[in-house]
Amino acid sequence: MSSLLPLSFRPTNFGRPADPRDWQWYAPRAAVGLFVLALVGLLWVLHRQELEENHAAVIRDILWVEQSIRFSLDRDVEQLRQLGQEAPAGRDPRQLEVTVKHLLLNSPGLLEVALLNEHGVATASAPVPMTPGGRSWLGLDSEADYRLATVTGKAVYSAPTRSMEEEQFAVFVPYYRQGVLAGTVVGIYGLKAMLANLVPWWLAKKHRVTIQDSAGNLLAAKSNVEARGAPDLTHQVALDPPGHGLLLHVESYGSESRLLRYSLTATIVVLACILLWNLRLLRRHVQRRLATEQELRAEHAFRKSMEDSLHTGMRAVNMNGVIVYVNPAFCRMVGYTESELIGHAAPQVYWPPEERNHIEEVLRVARADGSSGKEIELKLMRGDGERFDALIYDSPLIDADGKQIGWMGSLLDITERKRARERVRQQEQKLAATARLVTMGEMASAIAHELNQPLSAIASYATGCLNVLQAGGASAAEFRDALEKTAQQAQRAGRIIRRVHEFVRKSEPVRTDVHINTVVQEVVSFAEAEARTRRVKIHSQLSTDDPELKADPLLLQEVLLNLLRNGMDAMAATPVEERELKVITERAGQTVTVTVRDRGCGLSPEVQAQLFDPFFTTKPEGMGMGLHICRSIMEVHRGRVWAEPNPGGGSAFSFCLPMAS
């Protein structure tokens, strides 16, 4: 469709319109970008907050652990001192064992308890009974700690040492009786056991709690699972007691929420990307749509301008005959506005009332045929009542599904064309009549001249003779001469007349057997065209037995045609619906009569008297020969022609002929 369009009608910026409204497209993009940024920012802030919170939690937890270790150790120191004070020397080691066992149960990390006397010699130990006097389990480096404890009288912790696959440290708790050092209780702690007992499960779940020495070497750990947390999620505090540079180290395992957060962020970014992509798709779609709309608009405008500039009227009716579309040319033609026409059903306002039935019939016949583009000539009416001739091409209106939804008609106003044609025809007729007149005139002039010569001569001779007679004295011989010459001239005139007669006789009728009805039918069908133009109806009422005569059919046709034309002329002023010519053939005995009845102006008695005289006419352009010729033809055929008033108004012309005998 668009290939039919001239180039100028195509949108040139298809696909990339330099649209000033582009900002409409950048705004949502920017909004999406900002939204994503804000989300990411929010996430980051949340993350930071969480980290800080986590960090705080780690610190809180580690302090809690450290504190609980300290509490535990301090309590143990008190219990160990009490143990020492309550255990007199030489007491039953079994009793000690029971007490220690009870102590071990309540003191996490405490592995072993030994009693030293005031000289630092082990006297008892539990749960493992020791060899009395032996102090081999006490490392060299704890010697200083023992001394320090005994000197200060306070509990002193030793540096951890590795023993039996475990870092252990000892606490030396001196006890006094009556202000005198009575001995020392040594508690052996396992770092690992201590952690295992003092770090609760909910904490161990979140953090890896380890104990490290000052060099960062791992001494004990609650769990063997390595934490992969961020470095800021670790914290360490000095573990004192037992001191000696021990550090309590906590590493957070990091939460699963991190994964969630990452996936959330990723989702947001992906969604934002999808959103942007969709925006882009939407934009392209809208652009295409706009371009298509533009194209459609151009196409529509082009079609509209085409329709508006047409001189041909266009109208569409649906299957019920209701007008659904008219173009401006049609409106101009019929003189109604579009709104006055659309929605109107048949009979339409532009159908002249007297033509309604005819138009309906013609349209019905044309449409029943089904063929398209049929040419129909109709008389239509403008808004001001003026009639005009229109040529209509009516064709089925087919919709996109191939279904007929109505009729599309194009109209041409052919009034002018018809008028011009009629004018030309009339001019030709006039010209032909003039030519006939000229020819006749010339012939008449020639005959007149020819006859004038002998007539003049005769008159001169006669007058001369009279003159001579009056004067008297002329001889008989002289008279005879003149009279003889007069007679000769009379003969000459006679010869001229005979010659004319002979000339006329050359067109004598050619008689053949003719059926009068056939003649009438032929003439009527010939005259129909003219009758239609003059809006006259011709009715034939033919004799049933179709009489046969001997006559010149051409001459009979001439007579009948003449009578028909006269009838039509007579009805020029008669109202259209009354214009009717009736042709009747009758047989009465051996005579056939043909009558032409009109509903015209009728004949006055003066006119009727001269009707058949040559050169008598009532028409401005008539020659006055028509009826005269008719009479001549009838006389040749031994018939006659006459006129009488028509009983129903107008006049009746008849001619009768004897039948072939």
Next chain:
Amino acid sequence: MSGAIAHVVDDDAAIRDSLEWLLKSRGVAVRSWVSGEAFLDGLSATPRGCVILDIRMEGMSGIEVFDQLLARGFGLPVIFLTGHGEVQMAVGALKRGAFDFVEKPFNDNQLVDRVLEALRRDEVVHHERETEASVAARLARLSPREREVMDRVLAGEANKAIADALDIAVRTVEAHRARVFEKMEVHSAVELARLVGRRS
């Protein structure tokens, strides 16, 4: 009507003959010509009478013959015979000096009457022409001085005044005047004025 002759020019023998008969019956001398050419050829240098011309003829038409007559300066009165549809031409000819036209078929004695009138007019014209010719011949005989004197006499001057104007003796004027009268074949100044004045 001495010397008056009617020339009938028609290519139709019957018309010629019948007109001859008719005109002769009223005492008019007739001469017939079979065609315009024959008529023009046979005319004398000073033709007299009148011409009856048929408009429609073989060869030269009546109008053409009339044109030739005009061209040759012959003042013969011409009566045209016209047929059907030729009146227009005849009227044209009438305006150029033709005497009359008669439509065929004609009332014969009326035609003869018109012929007689035409002949009479020819007579008058002829007489005038002759007088004119003789006056011209007499004037030609005057000497220049006599002509001068005559002009002044015709102007009504007295002899004395003429003598003064021409610076000659009164007697000489009288002698000239007598010779003018003699040569012009008149007897008085009044007669002289009538003769010469008509011409001018």
